[in-house]
Amino acid sequence: MRAHLGIVDACRITGRSRATHHRRLRPRPPRERTPRPAPVTALSAAERQAVLELMNTGEYAELPPAQIYARELDEGRYHCSERTMYRNP
Numbered sequence: 428m429r430a431h432l433g434i435v436d437a438c439r440i441t442g443r444s445r446a447t448h449h450r451r452l453r454p455r456p457p458r459e460r461t462p463r464p465a466p467v468t469a470l471s472a473a474e475r476q477a478v479l480e481l482m483n484t485g486e487y488a489e490l491p492p493a494q495i496y497a498r499e500l501d502e503g504r505y506h507c508s509e510r511t512m513y514r515n516p
Contacts, residue, residue: 470507478506478515 492512
């Protein structure tokens with residue numbers, strides 16, 4: 428009987444790939460995160476506030492953004508995309 432298992436045998440027994448084993452032995456140093464620039468198409472603070480006020484009016488307060496978006500388009504008003512309405516906090 429062998430006293431020590433080799434890496435290949437140990438990885439086979441545990442079901443772990445050798446690449447994962449070696450990667451965990453020497454992890455990469457953490458990268459410094461650089462702040463991402465705001466997208467060019469992002470709403471300004473005033474536009475965000477206007478959309479929030481619209482969504483919180485008595486007429487729209489209980490409706491999901493998809494219905495608000497559709498009703499505003501039916502009236503000929505476009506404020507932002509439906510997806511942006513969902514993202515607005």
